[in-house]
Amino acid sequence: MSFFTSPQVQVSSKAIELLNGVLGKENISTAESVRDHHSRDESSLQAFLPDCVVFPKDTLQVSECMKICYAHSLPVIPFGTGTGLEGGITAVKGGVCMDLSHMKQILSVNQEDFDCTVQPGVTRMMLNSDLRATGLWFPVDPGADASLCGMAATSASGTNAVRYGTMRENVMNLEVVLSNGDVLHSAGGGRRTRKTAAGYNMTNLFVGSEGTLGVITQATLRLYGIPEATLSAVCQFQSVQSAVDATVATLQAGIPIARIEFLDDVQMKACINYSNLEGLQELSTLFLEFHGTDDSVKAQADVVGEIVQLNEGSDFMYATEAEDRNKLWTARHSAFYAASSLRPGSRILTTDVCVPISELPEIITQTKNDISKSSLLGPIVGHVGDGNFHTLLLIDPEDESERKIAKDLANRMAQRALAVGGTCTGEHGIGIGKRHLLAEELGQVGIQTMRSIKEALDPKGIMNPGKVFL
Numbered sequence: 001m002s003f004f005t006s007p008q009v010q011v012s013s014k015a016i017e018l019l020n021g022v023l024g025k026e027n028i029s030t031a032e033s034v035r036d037h038h039s040r041d042e043s044s045l046q047a048f049l050p051d052c053v054v055f056p057k058d059t060l061q062v063s064e065c066m067k068i069c070y071a072h073s074l075p076v077i078p079f080g081t082g083t084g085l086e087g088g089i090t091a092v093k094g095g096v097c098m099d100l101s102h103m104k105q106i107l108s109v110n111q112e113d114f115d116c117t118v119q120p121g122v123t124r125m126m127l128n129s130d131l132r133a134t135g136l137w138f139p140v141d142p143g144a145d146a147s148l149c150g151m152a153a154t155s156a157s158g159t160n161a162v163r164y165g166t167m168r169e170n171v172m173n174l175e176v177v178l179s180n181g182d183v184l185h186s187a188g189g190g191r192r193t194r195k196t197a198a199g200y201n202m203t204n205l206f207v208g209s210e211g212t213l214g215v216i217t218q219a220t221l222r223l224y225g226i227p228e229a230t231l232s233a234v235c236q237f238q239s240v241q242s243a244v245d246a247t248v249a250t251l252q253a254g255i256p257i258a259r260i261e262f263l264d265d266v267q268m269k270a271c272i273n274y275s276n277l278e279g280l281q282e283l284s285t286l287f288l289e290f291h292g293t294d295d296s297v298k299a300q301a302d303v304v305g306e307i308v309q310l311n312e313g314s315d316f317m318y319a320t321e322a323e324d325r326n327k328l329w330t331a332r333h334s335a336f337y338a339a340s341s342l343r344p345g346s347r348i349l350t351t352d353v354c355v356p357i358s359e360l361p362e363i364i365t366q367t368k369n370d371i372s373k374s375s376l377l378g379p380i381v382g383h384v385g386d387g388n389f390h391t392l393l394l395i396d397p398e399d400e401s402e403r404k405i406a407k408d409l410a411n412r413m414a415q416r417a418l419a420v421g422g423t424c425t426g427e428h429g430i431g432i433g434k435r436h437l438l439a440e441e442l443g444q445v446g447i448q449t450m451r452s453i454k455e456a457l458d459p460k461g462i463m464n465p466g467k468v469f470l
């Protein structure tokens with residue numbers, strides 16, 4: 001992997017001195033190792049070094065830093081935990097990487113109202129471990145232990161979204177420091193209602209904004225009761241089509257399934273070896289989970305079991321004990337790393353299309369055929385309950401021809417999704433690699449409207465430049 005230093009902007013010693021004044025010398029770094037750590041996310045995309053990394057400790061410091069960067073026209077790249085998959089934190093124009101990990105307070109938990117407010121350094125696992133004693137949890141689950149504000153910034157979802165929604169449905173209010181240092185509360189200061197009709201939905205403007213409109217310094221989130229009973233199960237199929245047909249039939253039957261995840265035969269091969277899954281074969285597979293009372297989870301599982309039988313699937317293998325459930329879901333969450341282990345030394349180009357669920361069987365089958373005609377290995381894994389799936393295209397990062405084959409596959413997949421009313425990204429965002437697809441997906445008026453919003457909120461174009469827009 002090659003590295004680039006700032007191609008356009010250099011942070012002057014004067015600006016560094018001013019940032020030092022706000023943060024103290026120990027909370028700003030120009031060290032190569034620190035800049036290197038902040039130059040790339042978990043994707044296979046090119047790394048770009050920021051000129052310096054700052055570690056503010058509160059909203060006031062974020063605001064003071066933004067005022068300096070605004071005055072000096074310096075790019076600012078907000079950084080959560082760096083688990084993104086679309087190059088969102090790479091400093092393509094150099095500038096200041098703002099690492100928010102020192103702001104890690106859970107500011108409030110309102111048990112009676114089922115909500116909480118967190119700072120940007122709080123990760124989803126930190127929150128859920130803190131909440132355990134209250135009987136509440138935050139269900140949005142991208143697998144990686146991402147920061148909750150980073151998850152808001154990318155509009156993340158994951159395995160539980162089919163039942164509990166994505167970040168879009170679960171963020172109630174955001175505190176955002178704008179490019180000029182002003183502090184905005186997207187739903188008004190202190191507001192935490194389940195619904196509002198008060199003007200424009202500014203909260204959802206920032207959900208999915210990928211650091212291009214401001215720095216999220218607080219998020220107020222919806223919480224849920226930990227279900228009384230949880231039942232997980234696995235079943236296997238002889239074809240992709242029958243596994244996905246069973247998924248669509250389950251959703252159409254209105255079962256309130258909590259998780260329904262598809263893994264194709266190639267992904268299963270990877271997971272069986274990587275996570276030691278015994279008793280499972282290299283076949284199209286569904287991992288399922290039901291939430292409710294003891295009786296209701298059994299009733300749901302019975303109905304889905306019948307649907308699976310009708311689609312020629314295997315009997316359910318149940319995971320009832322917490323230890324077995326953890327093993328199953330850890331294997332699912334490790335799918336990305338399991339895939340990579342199929343080809344040591346490879347990196348992954350990840351795709352993320354999402355389509356109306358009735359279109360899912362056709363597009364997954366077409367995609368699988370397309371991959372098998374190429375020279376690449378590309379396991380498929382997906383949140384099929386949302387119509388969302390990923391191909392994990394394994395490439396040699398030094399081989400440009402392989403990268404091109406993978407990009408072409410990804411583009412064809414996106415074109416197929418767009419043609420049937422789908423999107424190029426269900427959950428990972430646009431970052432740098434999908435900007436051309438965004439323009440196509442939204443059309444000219446759509447992209448121009450987005451640009452107008454960007455220009456109004458970030459007139460100097462300093463917020464995470466080079467992302468989202470071409």
Ligand SMILES: Cc1cc2c(cc1C)N(C[C@H](O)[C@H](O)[C@H](O)COP(=O)(O)OP(=O)(O)OC[C@H]1O[C@@H](n3cnc4c(N)ncnc43)[C@H](O)[C@@H]1O)c1[nH]c(=O)[nH]c(=O)c1N2
Pocket residue numbers: 041042077078079080081082083084085087088089100120141142143144146147148149150151152153154155156157158159210211212214215216217333336337427428464467
């Ligand atoms: C193994 C594995 C598996 C998955 C995933 C990753 C990995 C490594 N992901 C992707 C990833 O976890 C997800 O994009 C997170 O929401 C990113 O959160 P970070 O805190 O790491 O943001 P990160 O630091 O990576 O930043 C991502 C983007 O958000 C911006 N940003 C971060 N914090 C911000 C803040 N406070 N204010 C403003 N902008 C900010 C950044 O500038 C950047 O553009 C995922 N995702 C998903 O939705 N579903 C999934 O199933 C998975 N699965």
Ligand SMILES: CC(C)C(=O)C(=O)O
Pocket residue numbers: 085143158332333335336350381383390392
């Ligand atoms: C493939 C990874 C990145 C993912 O989103 C998932 O496991 O769902």
Ligand SMILES: [Mn+2]
Pocket residue numbers: 158383390427
């Ligand atoms: Mn995913």
